[in-house]
Amino acid sequence: MANQLLAGKRGVIFGALDDQSIAWHVAEVCAEMGAKFTLTNAPVALRFGQLQELGDRLGAEIIPADATSMEDLENLFQRSEEVLGGKIDFVLHAIGMSLNVRKKKTYTDLNHDWMLKTFDISAVSFHKMCQVLYNGDHMADWGSILGLTYIAAQRTFPDYSEMAESKALLESFARSFGYHFGEKNHVRVNTISQSPTMTTAGKGVKGFDEFFGYADKMSPLGNAPARDCATYCATLFSDLTRYVTMQNLFHDGGFSNMGMNPKLLEG
Numbered sequence: 001m002a003n004q005l006l007a008g009k010r011g012v013i014f015g016a017l018d019d020q021s022i023a024w025h026v027a028e029v030c031a032e033m034g035a036k037f038t039l040t041n042a043p044v045a046l047r048f049g050q051l052q053e054l055g056d057r058l059g060a061e062i063i064p065a066d067a068t069s070m071e072d073l074e075n076l077f078q079r080s081e082e083v084l085g086g087k088i089d090f091v092l093h094a095i096g097m098s099l100n101v102r103k104k105k106t107y108t109d110l111n112h113d114w115m116l117k118t119f120d121i122s123a124v125s126f127h128k129m130c131q132v133l134y135n136g137d138h139m140a141d142w143g144s145i146l147g148l149t150y151i152a153a154q155r156t157f158p159d160y161s162e163m164a165e166s167k168a169l170l171e172s173f174a175r176s177f178g179y180h181f182g183e184k185n186h187v188r189v190n191t192i193s194q195s196p197t198m199t200t201a202g203k204g205v206k207g208f209d210e211f212f213g214y215a216d217k218m219s220p221l222g223n224a225p226a227r228d229c230a231t232y233c234a235t236l237f238s239d240l241t242r243y244v245t246m247q248n249l250f251h252d253g254g255f256s257n258m259g260m261n262p263k264l265l266e267g
């Protein structure tokens with residue numbers, strides 16, 4: 001891709017686990033568009049995932065961080081500024097994990113200790129990340145912070161379970177921090193609500209294959225692929241969208257505004 005939309009920008013990308021991860025595609029697109037960035041994931045994911053291969057290929061340093069640890073986050077952003085040679089222009093939070101979904105608990109029989117852990121990993125980590133960026137003064141003026149979310153925050157998708165509340169919390173944190181960061185130094189904070197996508201996190205949800213097909217048929221444009229989510233992220237990291245903030249932006253082929261698509265009855 002010849003477009004150097006992100007030339008000179010410095011970023012931090014969370015959540016690339018393997019080549020299906022949405023964050024993996026974001027990293028590839030940001031590199032193609034001229035950005036420099038560091039990559040981060042939980043230490044355990046670095047052991048089992050393929051992040052090193054991506055970092056080597058794109059020339060990006062990998063800095064391990066458990067996104068629930070303030071200490072890890074402080075180290076991550078300090079080190080990123082050193083490695084990249086200045087303040088950070090963009091951050092992608094692409095983190096989600098539900099203990100109750102993983103352990104196949106039904107919504108009416110959830111373990112609430114696990115639920116709190118799910119919220120911590122999937123939503124409170126966004127607040128922690130923003131707080132460290134804000135208090136450490138790590139963001140460049142007119143920077144951009146993005147989280148990835150799902151429409152289950154607004155509508156009921158029963159098998160998404162406690163991740164629905166995680167996403168509602170995440171979106172609310174983004175709006176609230178969007179105010180504080182906007183006032184501080186014109187940094188924008190948004191969430192992108194993405195179509196179902198075949199990734200490790202996505203496939204962990206019960207009945208995901210059937211649901212993926214349903215959403216694909218319901219959406220006039222079909223489900224949005226991960227690569228297209230990545231190019232949308234890049235526009236929000238760029239200077240072309242400087243006044244977009246505190247928004248939840250649907251990137252879903254039209255799914256969120258559909259009531260019924262006759263295609264679903266065609267079998």
Ligand SMILES: NC(=O)c1ccc[n+]([C@@H]2O[C@H](COP(=O)([O-])OP(=O)(O)OC[C@H]3O[C@@H](n4cnc5c(N)ncnc54)[C@H](O)[C@@H]3O)[C@@H](O)[C@H]2O)c1
Pocket residue numbers: 014015016017018020021022023041042045065066067068093094095096097121148149150193194195196197198199200201202203
């Ligand atoms: N796949 C979908 O259908 C879909 C749809 C809408 C939104 N999303 C969201 O997109 C984001 C990225 O997920 P994905 O689908 O690319 O799946 P993925 O499994 O590739 O990515 C999830 C990432 O979260 C990381 N993670 C988990 N616990 C962590 C911790 N404590 N600290 C740091 N990182 C941690 C994992 O290591 C992994 O890299 C998530 O927020 C997810 O909810 C996914």
